[in-house]
Every structure is written in structure tokens, then in C-alpha cells.
Amino acid sequence: MAAAVAAAQAGASVALIERAPYLGGAATHSNVLTYCGFWTQADPAVQIVRGVGDDVLREIEILGGDATPVRTASNVVIALLDPEIVKFALDRICERAGVDVLLHATLTDATLAGDRIASVAVYDHGGTGWISAHAFVDASGDADLAARSGAGVRYGGHDGAVQNGTLVVRFGGIEADADTSRTAWERAVRAAKARGLDALTKEHGLVIRIPGSNDVVAYLADEAYDVRDVRSHAAAERRGRRQAWQLLDAIRTLPGHAAAYIVTTGPAIGTRESRHVVAQRPLTEAEVVGGATFPDAVAVGGWPAEHHPGPGLPNRWIRIKDDGAYEIPLGTLHSATHANLFAAGRTLDADPYAFASLRVMGTAFATGQAAGVAAAQTARNGVTKAEHVRSELVRQGALIAAPQPERTLS
Ligand SMILES: Cc1cc2nc3c(=O)[nH]c(=O)nc-3n(C[C@H](O)[C@H](O)[C@H](O)COP(=O)(O)OP(=O)(O)OC[C@H]3O[C@@H](n4cnc5c(N)ncnc54)[C@H](O)[C@@H]3O)c2cc1C
Known part of the structure; x- marks a missing residue:
């Protein structure tokens, strides 16, 4: 949703393909009613996802919800959700942005032209139709588009293990x-x-x-x-x-x-991890936990690495240095094999503990917005550069630089 809205705000004509009867992914379809990743874990917490993600928080409040950050007993900062408010808020934001939202529509296949995706097959009750586009974002969680188009994908970590x-x-x-x-x-x-x-x-x-x-x-x-x-x-x-x-x-x-x-x-069981879109620049645990910065940063993450190794096994948490934030470079969102394919949310490429932080919904709004802008610019120009993505993201009100501790304190 963030990718679609951002691409539309960047001037693209956008179709959003969603198999569920509403938007929101795990928040509305799997009862995951706690937005993580919008804030750092510092005290006071600093908001690190703005742009479309912030519009969602504001819309939730306009509809009578409460999106103020709450510090839990485990000393992490979240917002609590009412799934019906989330569904309606996302409808309204997409409508305002002029996104063509196709609900009850399942992406089933894709065609290629060279190293670019040319079109995707979409199944609905009218049958299977094809949608052509100049660029695509895979925010399907399970990297269905990347897999169907023959892009590089990896199931789980390098050993094939996935979080439960x-x-x-x-x-x-x-x-x-x-x-x-x-x-x-x-x-x-x-x-x-x-x-x-x-x-x-x-x-x-x-x-x-x-x-x-x-x-x-x-x-x-x-x-x-x-x-x-x-x-x-x-x-x-x-x-x-x-x-x-x-x-x-x-x-x-x-x-x-x-x-x-x-x-x-549910309705659906919540899947933490499955396929990843093999990226030009995977993110590592050391970068996430160490609060890395990048000259080509397009999004910011701040949730601790929260790893769920399997049923019956204890979760492992690693907090980010100084309870701060880390930056996410454009290459983490860009397919290593398909020039016009960008990834967002839990399809991103990272090692297990980096992914254990990246995957949360607040961060997914940020990576979605960046992927949407990159796709819109690629659709228009055939290619894009980080500096152009960054300037459009700033124009859209997104945050692309991790707040530094001295700035946090002032
Ligand atoms: C049990 C559980 C607890 C979690 N707890 C938290 C938490 O407290 N806070 C937090 O922020 N995060 C939490 N997470 C992580 C977070 O929910 C996910 O990582 C996040 O939702 C990823 O967002 P996404 O948009 O990439 O994917 P998803 O939310 O999975 O959304 C993907 C969307 O794509 C659609 N889709 C998939 N395939 C197709 C297709 N072929 N055609 C059409 N549509 C398709 C799906 O219907 C879905 O709407 C939790 C996850 C789980 C499973």
C-alpha cells in the first residue's frame, strides 16, 4: 500500500493487486494488531517512519483510533491497532492518491522481456487477465511476483531456515x-x-x-x-x-x-518469513545492530532484531546500538536479476538477524514507500539512481536518514 501510494505521488499510474478483500496485510488478515518499527526504542522514542506511514497513523486517529506510541512491559515501543480502522484508513489514503486498488485479485504469473518483467497475470472471478507495466514492486510477503517471474529468490536464510x-x-x-x-x-x-x-x-x-x-x-x-x-x-x-x-x-x-x-x-496464520527477493545489496546483522548509515539510504529501521527460531524455542532479541536506528540502502530493495523489480516489507534480502528487525510493519511502510518511488522513476526513465529516489522521498515527507544521538537529545 505504501509502495502504491508513493508511486502514485511520484506521478505513476498504479495498480495495487491484493488477493484479500481489504488492504493491510498481516495487520488486517492475521490479527497482528501492534505496529512495530515506527519509533526507536530510546527514551524518549523518536519517530523514524514518516511519509505514507505517518499518513496512516494520522488517518487512524482521524477515524477515532489511537496511534500514539506505547512502551510495553518488554521496553519496546508500539502502536495498538483496531483492524477495522486500519482497513478503512488504507482505503481512504489509496483513494485520495488515485491508486487503482484491485481486491480479490491474485497474481499468478508473469512474463519477461529481457531482464525486465513485462506483465503479470491476475486471477479474479472474471477469469485471468494480464496487466502490463514498466516497473513492479513485490510486496507480497512471500515474493510471489519474484518467484513467478524467475527472479532470484531464496527461501529463508542461506541454510533454508525460516522463522516460525x-x-x-x-x-x-x-x-x-x-x-x-x-x-x-x-x-x-x-x-x-x-x-x-x-x-x-x-x-x-x-x-x-x-x-x-x-x-x-x-x-x-x-x-x-x-x-x-x-x-x-x-x-x-x-x-x-x-x-x-x-x-x-x-x-x-x-x-x-x-x-x-x-x-x-487469523483469518490467516501469520507467516514471519518465507521467500526473499535476492537483492543487489543484502543487509547484515552487524549493519542493523550497529546502526549503519549509507550514502544511498532510502529508509530507516529501528526495531530490535526479534528472531523466532521455531515452535517451542525461545525467541532471541538483539537491540540496536544505543536503542537508535539504522539506514536501509536502495540496493536492498532492488532485485539482483530483474532491472525493473523492487522489493518491500518481508520480501527484503537480509541475513537472519537483520531480517528479524527489517520485517516489522512500520519498517515495511518505509521500505514500501522507497520501493514505490524507485519503481515509478524506473517506469518513467528506464533506470533510477539513489539520489533521485532520495530527493523524491524527501519531497514526499519520508525520513531517509537515521536520527543521530546528539540530534535526538537536543
Ligand atoms: C505472528 C506474527 C506477529 C508479528 N508481530 C508483529 C508486530 O507485533 N508488529 C509488527 O510491526 N510486525 C509484526 N510482525 C511482522 C509483520 O506482520 C510482517 O513482517 C509484515 O506484515 C510484512 O508486511 P508485508 O507488507 O511485507 O507483508 P504482509 O503483511 O504479509 O502483506 C502481504 C500482502 O500481499 C498479499 N498477497 C500475497 N501474495 C499475493 C498474490 N500472489 N496476489 C495478490 N496478493 C498477494 C497478501 O494478501 C497480503 O495482503 C509479525 C508477523 C507475524 C506473522
């Missing part, structure tokens, strides 16, 4: 003053496992109250699967739902939780 996915579950019926802390839920899950509930894979994870209701979302039903294998993916959804119902059993034993019920799972 999670079926996020939203629970209602919990009393307003009930203790919904991670530790209370962890006790309930451990007791349930001791009682013989055998589907639960994780005891300790994010459990958070959603604004505007007493509902709670829990990021506990971890699963390992391969999205490229439909049976593996489908089995993970079924196992995840089994976990959701066992979680309900578990939490009903807690004070104030007796009337708890499942409001929704």
Missing part, C-alpha cells in the same frame, strides 16, 4: 479488570499442558488488550510450515486452530476469564 509463523487469536468475554499479563497466561498454559492439552507449542508470548474493547490478542500458537507447500500450509492452519481452542480451555481457568470466547483466529 503464528496463528494470532483474538479472545472476547474477559472481564475488564482481569489480569491478562503474559505471566498470568503463561501460568495457565503451563497448567493446561500439565493437564494433558498437547497442541500448545508456546507458553510465553505477546498477550495484549486491544483498544476500544476488552478483547485480548495472543501471539502464542506457533507453527512451523512451508508456504510453498499447500498441504504444509493448510495443516499449520488446522493445528493452529486446535491450539486456539486449547488456549481457550487454558485461560478460562484464570480469574475473570470464565466467559472467554474466541472472537476470531
